[in-house]
Amino acid sequence: MAYVLLRHRDIPDIDRIDVYKKNGGFEAFEKAVAAMQPGEVTEVVKASGLRGRGGAGFPTGMKWAFMDKNNWPHYVVANADESEPGTFKDREIMERNPFQFLEGVAIASYAVGANAAYVYLRGEFWQVARFLDEKIAEMEKAGFLGDKLFGTEYSLRIYTHLGAGAYICGEETALLESMEGKRGQPRVRPPFPPSYGLYGKPTVVNNVETLANVPFIVANGADAYRKYGTEKSPGVKVFSLSGNVNKPGNYELPLGATFRELIFEHGGGIPDGRKIKAIMPAGASSSLIIANDKALDTPMDYESVPDVGAQLGSASVIVVDDSVDMDWLINKTIEFFKHESCGKCTPCREGTYWMAHLTERIHSGEATMQDVDLLNDVARQIQGKTLCALGEFSTMAVVTAIERFPEDFEKRLASGDKHG
Amino acid sequence: MSLAEKYPQEVKEIFAKYPPEQKRSAVMPLLYLAQREEGYVTKEAMQDIADLIEIGVTEVAAIIGFYTLYHDEKAGKYRMQVCTDLPCALRGADEFLANLCDNLGIQVGETTPDGLVTLEEVKCLAGCDKAPMFQLQSGEGIEYHENMTVDKTLELIEALHKGDKEVS
Ligand SMILES: Cc1cc2nc3c(=O)[nH]c(=O)nc-3n(C[C@H](O)[C@H](O)[C@H](O)COP(=O)(O)O)c2cc1C
Ligand code: SF4
Ligand code: FES
Numbered sequence: 232m233a234y235v236l237l238r239h240r241d242i243p244d245i246d247r248i249d250v251y252k253k254n255g256g257f258e259a260f261e262k263a264v265a266a267m268q269p270g271e272v273t274e275v276v277k278a279s280g281l282r283g284r285g286g287a288g289f290p291t292g293m294k295w296a297f298m299d300k301n302n303w304p305h306y307v308v309a310n311a312d313e314s315e316p317g318t319f320k321d322r323e324i325m326e327r328n329p330f331q332f333l334e335g336v337a338i339a340s341y342a343v344g345a346n347a348a349y350v351y352l353r354g355e356f357w358q359v360a361r362f363l364d365e366k367i368a369e370m371e372k373a374g375f376l377g378d379k380l381f382g383t384e385y386s387l388r389i390y391t392h393l394g395a396g397a398y399i400c401g402e403e404t405a406l407l408e409s410m411e412g413k414r415g416q417p418r419v420r421p422p423f424p425p426s427y428g429l430y431g432k433p434t435v436v437n438n439v440e441t442l443a444n445v446p447f448i449v450a451n452g453a454d455a456y457r458k459y460g461t462e463k464s465p466g467v468k469v470f471s472l473s474g475n476v477n478k479p480g481n482y483e484l485p486l487g488a489t490f491r492e493l494i495f496e497h498g499g500g501i502p503d504g505r506k507i508k509a510i511m512p513a514g515a516s517s518s519l520i521i522a523n524d525k526a527l528d529t530p531m532d533y534e535s536v537p538d539v540g541a542q543l544g545s546a547s548v549i550v551v552d553d554s555v556d557m558d559w560l561i562n563k564t565i566e567f568f569k570h571e572s573c574g575k576c577t578p579c580r581e582g583t584y585w586m587a588h589l590t591e592r593i594h595s596g597e598a599t600m601q602d603v604d605l606l607n608d609v610a611r612q613i614q615g616k617t618l619c620a621l622g623e624f625s626t627m628a629v630v631t632a633i634e635r636f637p638e639d640f641e642k643r644l645a646s647g648d649k650h651g
Numbered sequence: 652m653s654l655a656e657k658y659p660q661e662v663k664e665i666f667a668k669y670p671p672e673q674k675r676s677a678v679m680p681l682l683y684l685a686q687r688e689e690g691y692v693t694k695e696a697m698q699d700i701a702d703l704i705e706i707g708v709t710e711v712a713a714i715i716g717f718y719t720l721y722h723d724e725k726a727g728k729y730r731m732q733v734c735t736d737l738p739c740a741l742r743g744a745d746e747f748l749a750n751l752c753d754n755l756g757i758q759v760g761e762t763t764p765d766g767l768v769t770l771e772e773v774k775c776l777a778g779c780d781k782a783p784m785f786q787l788q789s790g791e792g793i794e795y796h797e798n799m800t801v802d803k804t805l806e807l808i809e810a811l812h813k814g815d816k817e818v819s
Contacts, residue, residue, distance in 0.1 A: 316774065316775035317779055318775075321777075322777045355786060357793040414717040474738050563736070567774055571774070
């Protein structure tokens with residue numbers, strides 16, 4: 232099967248503009264601008280069933296249609312913050328197939344009537360940003376960006392903007408605050424970005440991978456895209472596979488492929504003859520799934536993953552083998568969230584701090600069962616009380632580790648207090 | 652010399668990216684520019700930036716404090732930022748960092764005696780399939796080094812030491 236997103240694996244020098252053009256590049260953008268109304272473009276994307284690949288799975292066409300048409304100018308912002316532990320797909324798309332992503336940004340901009348688009352990259356992607364700057368300049372030179380595109384009145388410019396190391400800036404409203412030159416802390420919603428976004432103007436924020444799908448959809452139509460994936464989760468997805476697996480990396484598969492296919496067929500299984508113990512399908516923000524046969528045979532799509540007690544999220548699949556203890560694992564994830572909490576709301580700021588204190592204590596073998604119960608309580612009290620989803624994310628692994636792998640905690644308790 | 656006097660072209664290009672009435676958006680790229688020479692933002696540069704975008708200097712300082720890639724203190728010429736987040740840790744990143752510390756004779760947070768490398772521990776860098784990995788941050792930018800071993804890292808440090816290698 233030919234790749235839809237990771238096309239550089241079929242065509243290695245597709246990062247050259249002439250090669251990209253020879254392989255159908257910018258035809259979709261030209262078709263949109265020269266032959267379609269903006270609303271028609273949005274309709275095709277709606278019909279394709281494309282859902283956001285940044286984690287929430289929100290229907291992309293619907294988001295575009297929400298843009299407030301009584302307030303101008305409009306902006307498009309590509310979310311290239313990619314900071315969820317275990318996620319490294321947007322980076323490969325931008326580094327190896329940059330024009331397809333940029334063409335997606337361009338088509339989205341046309342569809343919502345934006346004349347300026349920004350790519351917000353995490354600060355660590357310094358070299359990626361430089362590379363994209365070069366590619367943007369090449370597009371301008373070739374007449375795919377600038378004024379009066381394809382002989383029409385439509386004009387568009389794309390700019391990169393580098394963040395500076397803050398996971399929270401992946402949250403779309405924190406990202407917008409950051410772009411405005413403030414500390415990256417989430418806004419109270421509603422209003423959502425399509426009515427109040429960058430500089431208070433209607434803004435579409437889409438993930439890099441989401442946008443990279445758009446040229447294919449516009450070029451080939453919604454039905455062609457729906458040939459991949461499932462009815463409710465159409466299309467392909469890039470799964471970032473990491474952790475205790477022989478061949479970690481990105482794998483483009485149709486949505487609905489099973490965990491078993493990804494981990495064992497493509498990822499080569501578990502190293503050193505060990506057994507798979509748990510799966511985190513959405514990076515460090517994920518619930519821990521017990522990796523039994525039922526879980527392994529579960530299709531990786533937005534509807535099925537909840538059946539085994541987790542979410543598909545960004546589809547960053549972290550594999551955990553049977554040498555790993557869950558008290559260690561949640562100590563790692565909590566350390567991450569404590570570090571990344573932006574501090575704006577108390578339950579998250581204090582809660583992650585408190586959880587970190589407890590996971591550290593439990594992992595060091597000094598805790599009692601009461602500490603484990605307390606940890607569980609603290610996590611549950613954070614849920615539903617935070618301004619953005621980070622607070623909630625921080626509790627997922629904790630709560631499911633205690634619930635699904637209780638033996639790991641019993642083992643670690645201070646001796647003589649196994650049943651505390 | 653002020654930032655705008657030192658880098659007139661760069662400052663102009665930065666402001667050109669944003670609508671003219673949204674000067675404040677330039678604060679992040681300006682901070683990177685300010686870090687170019689010393690690897691951290693000096694008090695004077697903070698004031699320059701505050702003046703350029705017409706906000707208070709304490710606000711600039713708050714932004715530096717919020718983001719991990721801005722620094723208000725001098726460190727080694729290179730910050731070697733090793734990822735020990737969960738996916739990397741599952742592939743031996745903690746052992747890698749411990750070995751590296753032993754070999755360099757410094758702890759995390761410390762700088763090699765020649766002032767070349769400050770060792771730091773960081774969260775996921777989107778290179779989890781290529782662990783152990785780290786980035787090198789200098790005033791000039793950030794460079795990734797992936798699928799590393801302690802030996803390869805020591806060689807890299809040696810090359811940096813000799814000046815055979817520059818980070819872009
Ligand atoms: C804490 C947090 C971190 C996030 N990080 C990212 C990220 O790195 N990249 C991303 O595309 N979306 C991220 N999101 C989701 C965005 O808020 C937003 O839903 C997404 O960019 C929308 O694009 P999509 O509809 O194309 O997925 C994050 C959300 C939260 C709450
Ligand atoms: S939940 Fe956490 S990260 Fe989100 S706004 Fe509150 S403090 Fe900030
Ligand atoms: S966990 Fe180290 S790069 Fe992702």
